Amino acid sequence: MAKNPFAAGSVILSTSSFVNVLLPSEKGQRCDHCHRLSSLGSLKRCTGCVSFFYCDQTCRSQSMDWKFGHRKICKLYNAYTSSTAFQALEAHKKMDALLLSSLVAHLSSVDVKEWDETIPISTFLSLLCGPVEGSAPPICPRHTFDQTLVDGLYARFENNNFSIHSHFRKTYAHGIFPVASRLFNHSCMPNAAMKFIIQTHEPLKMQVVALRPISAGEEICVPYLDPALLQTxxxxxxxxxxxxxxxxxxxxxxxxxxxxxxxxxxxxxxxxxxxxxxxxxxxxxxxxxxxxxxxxxxxxxxxxxxxxxxxxxxxxxxxxxxxxxxxxxxxxxxxxxxxxxxxxxxxxxxxxxxxxxxxxxxxxxxxxxxxxxxxxxxxxxxxxxxxxxxxxxxxxxxxxxxxxxxxxxxxxxxxxxxxxxxx
Known part of the structure; x- marks a missing residue:
């Protein structure tokens, strides 16, 4: 709910991505950390897995991504993505599996004692599970988590993932933004909408922007899908x-x-x-x-x-x-x-x-x-x-x-x- 009024165009929320993964078609064209679009061949490969790309070898994008969790999947990534179990997944399930792998890799990089003190982690764990039950797909990183926890993380995927787009036209990645998932309900006639901000070497940001004046006390709603899908x-x-x-x-x-x-x-x-x-x-x-x-x-x-x-x-x-x-x-x-x-x-x-x-x-x-x-x-x-x-x-x-x-x-x-x- 809006505590104060917002004018049209006001940024209601700005929040960084918790985890995100590029679509396979975007690999090598965008930095895997900040998502900056680069000319062909200008990005630098991770020398460990040669499957992740960064702005350059000295920029902090690679070091931040390594610390965030890439080190947990680097040496395992190629064998994982070429495995029979992964290749058998449908295209959208492959994206879920990669996103879940990134999430588990990050959680493995953080002391469990700190989970309740880390806002993105505690917020994500507090989100409601989706209505579809099922076990998690095979994931990449080695971890010591109970399978029940992994399945519980996956149960929050279907209804809390965001398609990340550029210029409102092309979806190029999927990501998790726990604070946005927690705060905003859906409407097919929303008074706010999401946009994504790409800045070199910085984590991807989502901004929620008011489409029209919003009064104090009014609920702020965003679209979970295209309102033009009137039948489905x-x-x-x-x-x-x-x-x-x-x-x-x-x-x-x-x-x-x-x-x-x-x-x-x-x-x-x-x-x-x-x-x-x-x-x-x-x-x-x-x-x-x-x-x-x-x-x-x-x-x-x-x-x-x-x-x-x-x-x-x-x-x-x-x-x-x-x-x-x-x-x-x-x-x-x-x-x-x-x-x-x-x-x-x-x-x-x-x-x-x-x-x-x-x-x-x-x-x-x-x-x-x-x-x-x-x-x-x-x-x-x-x-x-x-x-x-x-x-x-x-x-x-x-x-x-x-x-x-x-x-x-x-x-x-x-x-x-x-x-x-x-x-």
Missing amino acids: RTAVFQLTYGFMCSCSSCKVVRKVGIIPEPPAEPAEFQNICWRLREFVKSMGTGTSPFLTGDSSIFPADLACVLHESFITILSDKFSAASFLHDGPYDDVVETSSTLVALYSLIYPPNYPQIGLHLLERAKSCWNHIVRSRPADNTAMLAADLEDAVASARSVLKVIGPEGDSNDGPIDELQTLTNVKNSI
């Missing part, structure tokens, strides 16, 4: 977290009941898109039924827009019209406007995905200006570009820079701001 999220909540979400968005979805597929006939699909845009246009600020929980104002004949295939169809159409096939600009505008309407309906204000799409719309507008430059359309395209850039900036400035330090959405917006003056 109920099952995920029950299977992974063991709860039934009762947020305003879920109340509307449950009231709708069975969600029909969107129409396959093009004219009918186009009519649904038009009706969605008109409905969202008629809503006042803060009156979305998914935000207020008032299902009575949501038109029953628009239920198909909640089908998860609807957003996929729109995204594919937008990509095809804007980049892949040089489609007509009118198609870009119409599809983009429908996506913005859908996002404004199912996401809370200032949610990053809204800003990311507005950025893509701005980039598409610029591409059409560069490719065609029709004299009679230049003014219209310039106005569209100005509006898309301004709208994207108003959303993305709330959450701020995230992930890698360059080439992110805010950098792209600045580039578009610079070039649009040349029109």
Whole structure:
């Protein structure tokens, strides 16, 4: 609960990762300690296992990682990852096994007597176990812990892990942030969201940022998964977290009941898109039924827009019209406007995905200006570009820079701001 009010964009919590592991595809591209993205071949291998990479041989990233627990798995890592038991695991279970290995390696590096005094350890051990029972997968480090303890650690994995992303687009690692897990409940219409801060030689940090003004006494909630998963999220909540979400968005979805597929006939699909845009246009600020929980104002004949295939169809159409096939600009505008309407309906204000799409719309507008430059359309395209850039900036400035330090959405917006003056 918020003890004091928070303005939109305020950092509510900043907390370092307890343990984290890179996806296999990121190995050798990022420092295994601070996650800094480096040019190919510039990172230095650990000479013991040759499978972990660090910023350089003299930086404190390697020494800190060694002290944190890498020394417990270094000589065993390659034999472990090539073992039959590990290779038999599913991809997501392999990530769990690697993360659990890192956790046990760290715990093995800390005196058990100090566990209760170490905030990340004591906080992690206090977290609720997930609803799925099962024994832990095989892990890498040698340890003297009772198997019951290891299984208990693993039981907290499914419902307390975080996917770590850069620029809100690409997941590149998984990690555990016990304080964030302990403090924040979920909502599909959250008033806060997580972002990740990468700093050279420093542990990865998560920041929880207010998406809108939060009053004193109001509960602070974050999304445990993408709120756009309107059909599947109920099952995920029950299977992974063991709860039934009762947020305003879920109340509307449950009231709708069975969600029909969107129409396959093009004219009918186009009519649904038009009706969605008109409905969202008629809503006042803060009156979305998914935000207020008032299902009575949501038109029953628009239920198909909640089908998860609807957003996929729109995204594919937008990509095809804007980049892949040089489609007509009118198609870009119409599809983009429908996506913005859908996002404004199912996401809370200032949610990053809204800003990311507005950025893509701005980039598409610029591409059409560069490719065609029709004299009679230049003014219209310039106005569209100005509006898309301004709208994207108003959303993305709330959450701020995230992930890698360059080439992110805010950098792209600045580039578009610079070039649009040349029109």
